[in-house]
Amino acid sequence: MRDELKPYFRENRLPHIWCPGCGHGIIMGALARAMAKMDIDKKNTAVISGIGCSSRATGYLDFDTLHTAHGRALAFATGYKMVKPESKVIVLTGDGDCTAIGGNHLIHVARRNIDLTTIVFNNNIYGMTGGQYSPLTPNGSKATTSPYGNLERNFDLVQLAKGAGATFIARSTVYHVNQLTDLIIKGINHKGFSLIEVVTQCPTNYGRKNKMGSPAQMMLWQKEHAVTKAQADKMTAEELKDKFIVGLLHQEEAPEYTEQYAKMVANLMGGDDK
Amino acid sequence: MVIIDQKLCKGCGICVSLCPKQALALNEVNKSYYAHPDVCIHCGMCELWCPDYAIIVERESKE
Amino acid sequence: MAKQAMLLQGNQACAFGALAAGVRFFAGYPITPSTEIAEILAQELPKVNGRFIQMEDEIASMGAVLGASLANVKAITATSGPGFSLKQELIGYASMAQIPSVIINVQRVGPSTGMATSPAQGDVMQARWGTHGDHTIIALSPASVLECYTLMIDAVNMAEKYRTPVIFLMDEVIGHMREDVRLPEDEELTIVNRKVITNSDQLPYKSEADGVAPMSIFGEGHYFHVTGLSHDETGFPQNGGDVVKANIDWLNEKIDRNLDDIIRYEAIDCQDADYIIIAYGGTSRSALQAKILLEKQNIRCGFLCLKTIWPFPYEAVKTICQHAKMVVFPEMNCGQLVGEVRKILPDKVVPFNRYDGQLMLPEEIAAVVENAVKEGK
Numbered sequence: 001m002r003d004e005l006k007p008y009f010r011e012n013r014l015p016h017i018w019c020p021g022c023g024h025g026i027i028m029g030a031l032a033r034a035m036a037k038m039d040i041d042k043k044n045t046a047v048i049s050g051i052g053c054s055s056r057a058t059g060y061l062d063f064d065t066l067h068t069a070h071g072r073a074l075a076f077a078t079g080y081k082m083v084k085p086e087s088k089v090i091v092l093t094g095d096g097d098c099t100a101i102g103g104n105h106l107i108h109v110a111r112r113n114i115d116l117t118t119i120v121f122n123n124n125i126y127g128m129t130g131g132q133y134s135p136l137t138p139n140g141s142k143a144t145t146s147p148y149g150n151l152e153r154n155f156d157l158v159q160l161a162k163g164a165g166a167t168f169i170a171r172s173t174v175y176h177v178n179q180l181t182d183l184i185i186k187g188i189n190h191k192g193f194s195l196i197e198v199v200t201q202c203p204t205n206y207g208r209k210n211k212m213g214s215p216a217q218m219m220l221w222q223k224e225h226a227v228t229k230a231q232a233d234k235m236t237a238e239e240l241k242d243k244f245i246v247g248l249l250h251q252e253e254a255p256e257y258t259e260q261y262a263k264m265v266a267n268l269m270g271g272d273d274k
Numbered sequence: 275m276v277i278i279d280q281k282l283c284k285g286c287g288i289c290v291s292l293c294p295k296q297a298l299a300l301n302e303v304n305k306s307y308y309a310h311p312d313v314c315i316h317c318g319m320c321e322l323w324c325p326d327y328a329i330i331v332e333r334e335s336k337e
Numbered sequence: 338m339a340k341q342a343m344l345l346q347g348n349q350a351c352a353f354g355a356l357a358a359g360v361r362f363f364a365g366y367p368i369t370p371s372t373e374i375a376e377i378l379a380q381e382l383p384k385v386n387g388r389f390i391q392m393e394d395e396i397a398s399m400g401a402v403l404g405a406s407l408a409n410v411k412a413i414t415a416t417s418g419p420g421f422s423l424k425q426e427l428i429g430y431a432s433m434a435q436i437p438s439v440i441i442n443v444q445r446v447g448p449s450t451g452m453a454t455s456p457a458q459g460d461v462m463q464a465r466w467g468t469h470g471d472h473t474i475i476a477l478s479p480a481s482v483l484e485c486y487t488l489m490i491d492a493v494n495m496a497e498k499y500r501t502p503v504i505f506l507m508d509e510v511i512g513h514m515r516e517d518v519r520l521p522e523d524e525e526l527t528i529v530n531r532k533v534i535t536n537s538d539q540l541p542y543k544s545e546a547d548g549v550a551p552m553s554i555f556g557e558g559h560y561f562h563v564t565g566l567s568h569d570e571t572g573f574p575q576n577g578g579d580v581v582k583a584n585i586d587w588l589n590e591k592i593d594r595n596l597d598d599i600i601r602y603e604a605i606d607c608q609d610a611d612y613i614i615i616a617y618g619g620t621s622r623s624a625l626q627a628k629i630l631l632e633k634q635n636i637r638c639g640f641l642c643l644k645t646i647w648p649f650p651y652e653a654v655k656t657i658c659q660h661a662k663m664v665v666f667p668e669m670n671c672g673q674l675v676g677e678v679r680k681i682l683p684d685k686v687v688p689f690n691r692y693d694g695q696l697m698l699p700e701e702i703a704a705v706v707e708n709a710v711k712e713g714k
Binding site (some may be wrong): 001002005009014015016018019020021022023024025026029030033165174178181201214215216217219220253 | 325
Binding site (some may be wrong): 013042043044046048051058059062064065066067068069072076077078079080081082083087104105108133195216261263264268269 | 361362364383384385386387388390392393394396397398399400401402403404406408409410412426428430443478555556557559560561562563564565566573574579
């Protein structure tokens, strides 16, 4: 590991538990590089995760780290951020953790616009439990619980977050790792709720079942199916059918909840915020 | 120069397959190694793509 | 010295007790009959630099409480039966990760939606055994509006002192009852704050001589890890059998070894009593009246009011009641805590139960004793 990244890792806990070729390590690497580039204030940063493969990342990052219960990372993070509005809070979660069992917290944290940077490790599957379909498993895909193909329609997480009021929404892939690092920096710097969906590969429990080949082939799939907003605007619906859009897809300014609350407290206490 | 930490490498083959110049290969124990330094352009992508932080690309150094 | 007398509702007193104990964070979800607690704290917390948030659901409320507690503020939530069921997983998380927190449950009739505005004591065993896994827990049950205040302070203190979730088990009667109370002056109160780690060399889950580990506080530059997975002294996951067992033993022992500090009860005229009525929470009021009715008939009857119901005060109940001919245990459920008394006084204890959402009448409790007297028991 490069020396510049070492301050951000608990090196004694590596190698991580993720399977060979799992994209999660690439996301965690991109996060560490983003933090190194922005010279993040470690002491003032907490990293909070849920349960699942993605959420094991907190164990490897040398920060105040909180590995919560399944789906609840954003709920814990909300309480923490309310008390420490000055701190940076990064939430690491997966597609099942964030959009199924934690779906209610996702839409409400977006609605409140709480200043949390949420990175969703989207591998389209419940990896830790052995490959069951999630709300982000594409329609038609195979999983251990959709052996004949997934009949459910999958969420478009970007549209979901937008509908719920997220003020920063981006999507990238582990193939586009430079773009990903850049988006993480932008997300952390954004004041308000930021959501970064990262398309990543689970070669063990998703790729194998859906005949997507090696980890590298799964990353080439990402390369071939990701389009920018500008490209998408010139494409027909038919051409866009199996594509997904990457980049910074939405950003707006809106009042941030914990800051608003702190202001209310200051007013009620006569301007003496003690 | 590409340095590959054999302890961290899990042999997933991402760096080998995605290297634009095929500078890397897997050895007999399924670990990545710097097989063809002559073709390497030091683009650094293998380092960024390595899920296990096993690779460091040194751009300045010359063999 | 006490403050001026005021007319307070149990839920109000409970919220004021929390504030007096130093609670500065509340997350909750509206639910009858506990909602007044949230309403008061929404009003009062921001005035004292506290934080209130109404979360999207009961589970989220419990999660937010634990997140806030990790940032070193005293944090609580309030709910009723349906919400208490939903919170169980994270109450277990609080136990495992040893995060101070108080969960107020103003009990109503169940199962399911039951009757939202009628009292019950049906969640007593759930308070003890509601989460998955083995761990002991502290549950306190106030019997008056004043106790909603004083015992709430004890609940917060115990959560902080023992780094554990504490269940504050009220019921609709106690929550909505109004009484004229004189609250104690602030300087008369004992307020306990958690021990905290002061340098990164300390292990975040290493017990000290008192059986409790100082807590790792986020934002201090210590970079600790908190998880609900089985973990060792460092806080990191560990599956070794010895470590897992030692951790569970610790969760239990830190409470079981401090029963003298944790157990609270009030025994009235029990010493020479032929009959003793044991009660807690809302039924205590009727039980005390029943004792008075029996005294008027020259029946020697004592009254034992339990404030700490978990850990159950086996020793105290045994010592106080073993000489009595009969022990009557009225509860607003089908018979829950009476089972604990049966374990120690199997031949003496007689349950008396109502679970129709109605208050118990003193006369009907007294009648149990009167019948026994008639039958020469």
